[in-house]
Amino acid sequence: MPTEIIREKIRFAIAESLKIPGLTEDDLDEFIDTKLPFAIRGSYGSNTSCIEIKGGTHRVICDAGTGIRDMGNVYMRSGAIGGSADDKTFHIFMSHLHWDHTQGFPFFVPAYIPGVKIFVYGVHKDIEQAFRNQQIPVHFPVQLDEMNADIRFIQLDNKKTYEIAGFEVTPMKQNHPGDSYSYKFRKGAKTFIYSTDAEHKEESDSEMYPYLEFIKGADALIFDAQYSLLDAIDSKLNWGHSSNLTGVELAVKTGVKRLILFHSEHTYSDFQIEKFLSDTRKYLNLFDETSGLIIQTAYDGLEIEL
Ligand SMILES: [Zn+2]
Numbered sequence: 411m412p413t414e415i416i417r418e419k420i421r422f423a424i425a426e427s428l429k430i431p432g433l434t435e436d437d438l439d440e441f442i443d444t445k446l447p448f449a450i451r452g453s454y455g456s457n458t459s460c461i462e463i464k465g466g467t468h469r470v471i472c473d474a475g476t477g478i479r480d481m482g483n484v485y486m487r488s489g490a491i492g493g494s495a496d497d498k499t500f501h502i503f504m505s506h507l508h509w510d511h512t513q514g515f516p517f518f519v520p521a522y523i524p525g526v527k528i529f530v531y532g533v534h535k536d537i538e539q540a541f542r543n544q545q546i547p548v549h550f551p552v553q554l555d556e557m558n559a560d561i562r563f564i565q566l567d568n569k570k571t572y573e574i575a576g577f578e579v580t581p582m583k584q585n586h587p588g589d590s591y592s593y594k595f596r597k598g599a600k601t602f603i604y605s606t607d608a609e610h611k612e613e614s615d616s617e618m619y620p621y622l623e624f625i626k627g628a629d630a631l632i633f634d635a636q637y638s639l640l641d642a643i644d645s646k647l648n649w650g651h652s653s654n655l656t657g658v659e660l661a662v663k664t665g666v667k668r669l670i671l672f673h674s675e676h677t678y679s680d681f682q683i684e685k686f687l688s689d690t691r692k693y694l695n696l697f698d699e700t701s702g703l704i705i706q707t708a709y710d711g712l713e714i715e716l
């Protein structure tokens with residue numbers, strides 16, 4: 411984060427504290443938690459796409475963007491590497507092969523550890539080649555074959571349901587340059603959807619739009635909301651991403667309980683992302699003021715319990 415942004419945050423925080431007479435050091439934690447907006451007291455972060463789903467028999471991950479590097483480091487510090495074989499087995503589901511979704515893998519420390527098993531799944535035909543290509547000598551000093559974990563690539567079929575790591579997993583094709591796939595995870599009564607890099611065009615207004623059935627009633631939907639509506643219909647049509655407003659409409663129509671705005675526009679500052687979130691919540695009020703939909707924005711380290 412640039413120094414001038416950090417300075418701006420510190421300045422804002424100190425100015426807020428000066429408004430509270432008699433504030434002492436003992437009050438500081440409460441002051442930070444209750445008086446400072448998230449964009450001041452924290453940061454949405456800058457990692458590219460990667461999430462972990464807990465509660466399965468093994469470790470389940472979607473996408474291998476730069477976030478997988480942090481995840482690997484947390485895992486290594488946790489001591490799990492000395493644990494059972496289940497704790498050393500990873501399943502990575504790839505939405506697609508654009509660089510922001512694969513580029514963290516060479517920095518994923520568990521992939522260097524003998525005894526670790528990594529299964530990489532996806533519907534695209536060329537996943538293994540894409541992983542190999544990003545580690546050819548001109549790009550990276552360690553080739554894929556030189557990583558010590560047992561790494562395997564597994565081809566999935568669109569819309570077919572699989573039993574993997576204690577979840578029912580179903581991929582579904584989305585509109586994105588070169589295609590992308592969302593994944594539905596089901597366990598017990600809970601449904602979770604990971605859906606990034608998808609452009610929902612006019613056909614999403616139809617009641618027959620297949621995505622509606624796919625996300626119906628989900629407990630949580632991670633949704634590609636890179637753009638504002640104006641961007642999505644004006645300058646960035648056909649760039650393969652969606653708007654926050656489309657996310658609200660699709661989630662409300664299908665009874666989704668929690669909408670998580672994901673793949674934030676990389677040129678936005680924390681302050682712009684925070685405003686984007688509050689605008690999205692305002693739109694929910696206009697679209698359906700009775701809706702109980704919870705809207706959040708993803709940030710590095712966000713944890714959600716379903
Ligand atoms: Zn993409």
Ligand SMILES: [Zn+2]
Binds near residue numbers: 459508510511
């Ligand atoms: Zn992307």
